[in-house]
Amino acid sequence: MNLSKIFASIQAKALAIAFGFSFLVAASPASAHHPMGGKIPSNFFEGFLSGLAHPVIGIDHLAFIVTIGLFAATKSQGIFIPIAFVLSAMLGAGIHLLGATLPVVETIVSASILLFGILLTIKNSPNLLVMISLSSVAGLFHGYAYGEAIFGAQTTALVAYLAGFTVIQLVISSTAFFIGQKVLKGDFGQVSPNLRSAGLIICGIGAAFLASNISSLIIPAPKG
Numbered sequence: 001m002n003l004s005k006i007f008a009s010i011q012a013k014a015l016a017i018a019f020g021f022s023f024l025v026a027a028s029p030a031s032a033h034h035p036m037g038g039k040i041p042s043n044f045f046e047g048f049l050s051g052l053a054h055p056v057i058g059i060d061h062l063a064f065i066v067t068i069g070l071f072a073a074t075k076s077q078g079i080f081i082p083i084a085f086v087l088s089a090m091l092g093a094g095i096h097l098l099g100a101t102l103p104v105v106e107t108i109v110s111a112s113i114l115l116f117g118i119l120l121t122i123k124n125s126p127n128l129l130v131m132i133s134l135s136s137v138a139g140l141f142h143g144y145a146y147g148e149a150i151f152g153a154q155t156t157a158l159v160a161y162l163a164g165f166t167v168i169q170l171v172i173s174s175t176a177f178f179i180g181q182k183v184l185k186g187d188f189g190q191v192s193p194n195l196r197s198a199g200l201i202i203c204g205i206g207a208a209f210l211a212s213n214i215s216s217l218i219i220p221a222p223k224g
Helices: 003-027 044-056 059-072 080-097 105-121 128-147 157-184 196-218
Strands: none
Touching: 003 080, 003 105, 003 157, 044 059, 044 157, 059 080, 059 105, 059 157, 059 196, 080 128, 105 128, 128 196
16 A cells, blocks of 8 residues: 555545544533642743643644644744744733633634634635734634633743743644644645645534534533
8 A cells, every 4th residue: 555545545444533533522521621630830840831731732722733733834924823833822821810801712712723624725825924823813712711720820930831832832732743844845745735634624523513512502411
């Protein structure tokens, strides 16, 4: 079996997994992600580990971070897209910690995944400045969601948490950016030099989370 057939098989399996995951997500309402099981970090070490974990254990956040890294690879100087997101996420977390409120945060987080997934599949996407702006807006809401896990912590743990989620997001998005560039340059041989298949998978994940969040808004889960 040649490389193109192997890649096609992987794509088919990935799409099947994505759609299967979609049904699992849609079956249960979205909830806040707490790396330490709801416990507020009490020192620098706990804060940093919590910051590293939060964007990874939240599949919606992880999917978006990977997406902006891949999308950045499609633009000249596109690396500024994930950088804008990460900086904006810090601001969003700060907004939460100051006690301000942003509306329907989880819904907008999931909608951002779907939007960027769609943009990754189309040939002529908006220019770099527009994408930086969209990434910054998304960062505010993702960061606001991150702030939930650290709300009420002392300054040391708080600073460590912010550092942790900033570092992990830069590492993941930069890795996705590098891989995306390799794919687009044709460095993987017979693999098709575009990222549309990845965009379709991301669309499936984003649509599942969005459907779950909208359904929870319409029909709130009963309080235990």
